[in-house]
Amino acid sequence: MAWTRPLSMMLGLTLAASASAQVTNEAEPNTQVPAGSRHYAASGFPDRVVASPAQEASTGFAVAWRTDASVSQPALQLVLAGDSPDVGVPRELTATTQALTSENGLSHHHRVQIDGLKPDTLYAYRVQGQDTWGSWNHFRTAAPAGTPLTLLYFGDTQNKNLSLVSRVLRQAWRSTPDARLALFAGDLVSGKDGVDDSEWAEWFEAGRWLLEGTAVAPAPGNHEYHEEFEDTPQERRVLGGHWPVTFALPDNGPTATAKTTYWFDYQGVRVAVIDGTSALDLGTGRAQAKWLDTVLASNPHPWSIVLIHQPFYSPRAERDNLKLVEQVLPVIRKHKVDLVLQGHDHTYGRRGDTDSTTTPVFVVSVAGPKQYRLSDYARRTMKPVGEDTQLYQVLKIDPQHLSYESRTATGRLYDAFELQRDAKGGKRLVEQTQGRIAPRDCARPSSPKGREDRCWE
Missing domain, CATH: 2.60.40.380 (Purple acid phosphatase-like, N-terminal)
Structure with a gap:
């Protein structure tokens, strides 16, 4: 005999399906705590x-x-x-x-x-x-120079860290258990002083195991700063209160950016972290460039990486970051930095420099759900590019090879290449196209908040 569902059950399923169909993709808040909640207040427990x-x-x-x-x-x-x-x-x-x-x-x-x-x-x-x-x-601890290294690189996390960034960090950690180092390209949270402590709490909650057991090296972004005397002639950028106390970073930057600029060596790679916001808005670009020149000139290793929030070549329209291009980029070119890892523009884009040399390779990526749209210039000069996609990057480095992969939040391969070093120290870039998914574009006319310049909030 055929089994027949009770009418009440069928009605319940119909109502549930109807209610589900009415759910819309509205923008959610940056944290999961209700307004006024002090769920993340400090306690005696570390x-x-x-x-x-x-x-x-x-x-x-x-x-x-x-x-x-x-x-x-x-x-x-x-x-x-x-x-x-x-x-x-x-x-x-x-x-x-x-x-x-x-x-x-x-x-x-x-x-x-x-x-x-x-x-x-x-x-x-x-x-x-x-x-x-x-x-x-x-x-x-890091192994001696020359030992193969696996590291992770994340673009902006910034928004909805617990809700949506957490899945990217988990996927990266799950797929790359041998990663020793994690680079974050700034804008870890979105808020300003007085409203962002819960956002910092959820950034830590999203990446807890990764942050406790991996060497974490972040660059400051513009959202790590806040505006003082806003909308007055005295308006200025001020480093937010969380950054100086949240991380215990190397104390070896220039005096002008002592709390936000630093360098370190890790298994045959020299990593230099630049404060792009301070260079653009506080006039420290030349001081940082002079410092960077010294750091890179003394590099004994075959590889170098510069980590900075704002891109030298922006994939988003109407952003040129001219002071960085004029003051810092010449040093990067002079020392033929291998990779310049960036964030800020909430899209994906990769390109070389204007002189067609193999290095530097410039990358912009985004780990969080805040997604912008690419400029026409980016589509002409960068390949691949991407919109509407949360990403993480895996780098595997030995003395002769630097392998780079960009993967989506579900682990699919989005971009890949390899820098190969010859016996004389020369380098060439080899594209790795097998297994890549097709470039992704935003299919929405506007974000949930109605902004046409963004794909998602």
Whole structure:
């Protein structure tokens, strides 16, 4: 006998289907906490733990974390990672502490610089709170120069970190478990001081395991700054309060941008991080260029990467970043930097320099859901390009090869190439087209907020 569903069940299914059909893609807020909620207020339990590379990443790293104001100068414990739950007697280091007041109240931010370590060695560390400790986290120091390296690069995360960026970070981490280093090209969050602490909390929530066990190196973006004296003749950019206390980065930048510009070496690669916002809006471009010239001139390694938020060649219309082009780009050209990794324009685009040399290769990418539209100029001068696509990048580097892949949030291959180095140090670029999906364009006439210059919010 054929089974017949009860009318009430059929009606319920029909109503559910009808309700589902009425759901629209409206823009959602940047955080998942209701207005006025202090869900992410600091407590005596340590949170927002993030590791970063030391200048010489084979012998050290640094850790930053947060607690409430009941904790001052807590300890970090470090041991060689082993297979027994008996970790032994740890080395204990005392943190330095800075206070921060936000919409979630007063918090204390702690950091420890760890040195004297063995290269390519797995350590376990934990951080202290109020009468409690965080979990033991594993962190492997960089191997000696010449050892193959896998690293991740993310464009802007910025919006809806917990809701939509988290899937990109998880996919990257799941597909690349051997990644030692993670580069973030700025605009990690969207808000300004006074409204962005919950956004920072959800950035940490989205990438927690990656941030605790990988050497994280971010560049500051324009959204890490806020406007002071807005709409007055005294209006100016001011670095937001979170950036200086959130990360424990190498202290080796120029005086003009001491908190936001730095460099480090990692397994045969020199990475230099530039503050594009300060160069464009605060007049520090020449000072950063002079510093970068010195950093790159002393590079003993076969590869170099510059990480910066604003692109030298913008894939979005009406953005030229002229001061960067005039003041910093000549140094990048002079030293034939291999990769310039960028964000800011919320699209994808790759191109070489104007003189048709193999390097530098300029890339703009976006990890978050805020998506812009490409300019006609970008479509003529960049290949491939992309819209409406969340991406992450995987780089695999050895002394003779630099392999680059850009992948979508679901892990599909979007772009790939390889830089090959010959015996004399010359380099050539080889396109890798097999397995790539077709370039993606935005199919929407406007974003959910009605903006025609954006594809998605």
